[in-house]
Amino acid sequence: MTAFSPIPSPDALRTELPLTGRRAEIVARDRDEIAAILAGRDDRLIVVVGPCSVHDPEAALDYARRLAPLAAEYADSLKIVMRVYFEKPRTTVGWKGLINDPGMDETYDVDRGLHVARRLLLDVIDLGLPVGCEFLEPTSPQYIADAVAWGAIGARTTESQVHRQLASGLSMPIGFKNGTDGNVQVAIDGAQAAAAPHVFFGVDDQGRGAVVQTSGNEDCHIILRGGTPGPNYDVDSVLSAADALAKAGQSPKVMVDCSHANSGKDHERQAVVAADVAQAFAARRAAGEPVRLSGVMLESFIEPGNQPVPSDAAGRAALVYGKSVTDKCMGWDASVDVLATLAQAGR
Ligand SMILES: O=C[C@H](O)[C@H](O)COP(=O)(O)O
Numbered sequence: 296m297t298a299f300s301p302i303p304s305p306d307a308l309r310t311e312l313p314l315t316g317r318r319a320e321i322v323a324r325d326r327d328e329i330a331a332i333l334a335g336r337d338d339r340l341i342v343v344v345g346p347c348s349v350h351d352p353e354a355a356l357d358y359a360r361r362l363a364p365l366a367a368e369y370a371d372s373l374k375i376v377m378r379v380y381f382e383k384p385r386t387t388v389g390w391k392g393l394i395n396d397p398g399m400d401e402t403y404d405v406d407r408g409l410h411v412a413r414r415l416l417l418d419v420i421d422l423g424l425p426v427g428c429e430f431l432e433p434t435s436p437q438y439i440a441d442a443v444a445w446g447a448i449g450a451r452t453t454e455s456q457v458h459r460q461l462a463s464g465l466s467m468p469i470g471f472k473n474g475t476d477g478n479v480q481v482a483i484d485g486a487q488a489a490a491a492p493h494v495f496f497g498v499d500d501q502g503r504g505a506v507v508q509t510s511g512n513e514d515c516h517i518i519l520r521g522g523t524p525g526p527n528y529d530v531d532s533v534l535s536a537a538d539a540l541a542k543a544g545q546s547p548k549v550m551v552d553c554s555h556a557n558s559g560k561d562h563e564r565q566a567v568v569a570a571d572v573a574q575a576f577a578a579r580r581a582a583g584e585p586v587r588l589s590g591v592m593l594e595s596f597i598e599p600g601n602q603p604v605p606s607d608a609a610g611r612a613a614l615v616y617g618k619s620v621t622d623k624c625m626g627w628d629a630s631v632d633v634l635a636t637l638a639q640a641g642r
């Protein structure tokens with residue numbers, strides 16, 4: 296340990312940037328709609344779409360302004376959730392996201408990161424979009440989770456007890472990714488563990504160390520994202536995961552991540568994966584067979600591809616606007632086409 300730097304309490308940040316009653320009602324409604332799709336009570340598809348990570352809040356808001364009209368247009372067949380990811384799990388080391396280092400300059404101004412992140416969430420909600428986040432740090436959700444309609448536990452943490460406990464206390468549906476090695480059972484186990492009540496170490500609203508007691512989160516589900524052996528978005532993989540869920544007493548509905556190991560990290564392949572998944576979904580529905588798909592995830596931004604995290608001020612000044620600094624994303628034009636394909640399949 297080399298230093299402790301105090302940050303505001305969760306309560307102080309939430310008071311400074313309040314969700315307000317109207318936004319809270321919208322978040323509650325969005326959570327309910329997503330939970331209904333996951334449970335099979337609503338036959339639309341959830342689409343979690345947006346940048347791999349937020350590094351420039353202006354560009355993220357620009358993206359939200361483009362996405363909001365499509366979310367409204369396709370609301371009869373799709374529940375579109377904007378991916379607003381502030382915390383990045385790294386394979387080894389690297390930039391850990393906007394909350395951890397908002398300037399991408401290794402000053403780690405977490406206080407500013409929390410403020411910028413929360414402000415952006417409120418702005419995205421005001422545009423009419425539900426927000427989806429990955430939860431990585433065990434205490435950061437206290438600062439932002441009230442504004443989040445859907446959350447993910449990533450492939451690198453799906454087997455972690457700390458993250459399963461965290462999910463058990465969150466109030467929105469949470470998707471557990473399969474492991475990076477392709478193991479789906481760990482995601483099923485994660486959803487099952489998070490559905491149970493837990494008692495664990497955490498912080499309270501004032502930021503004081505506390506024993507946290509949760510009642511369990513029944514709206515957890517799994518996400519197939521592929522793994523070391525290859526993709527797992529094909530019909531057989533989806534159906535076999537759904538069977539395993541049913542055996543575990545969980546809703547037999549599966550979300551497919553069209554990115555990561557399902558696209559071989561090739562942003563352009565996401566469109567192919569989404570089209571395959573959409574076609575299989577539409578065919579099963581037309582044949583009157585049970586549809587086990589609850590939704591898809593897409594990594595998408597304004598410009599296609601990615602660029603390196605800058606290492607100095609000159610690099611930061613030269614960043615391409617609207618282009619990912621983490622995984623490669625589909626560009627906006629390709630994203631519009633994929634959303635139209637998904638909406639068509641959903642109808
Ligand atoms: O989605 C993001 C990345 O795949 C994940 O954070 C791992 O990134 P890394 O392998 O570049 O560290």
Ligand SMILES: C=C(OP(=O)(O)O)C(=O)O
Pocket residue numbers: 347380384429448449450451472520552555
């Ligand atoms: C890290 C991510 O995904 P995964 O956990 O599937 O690698 C992500 O979606 O940003």
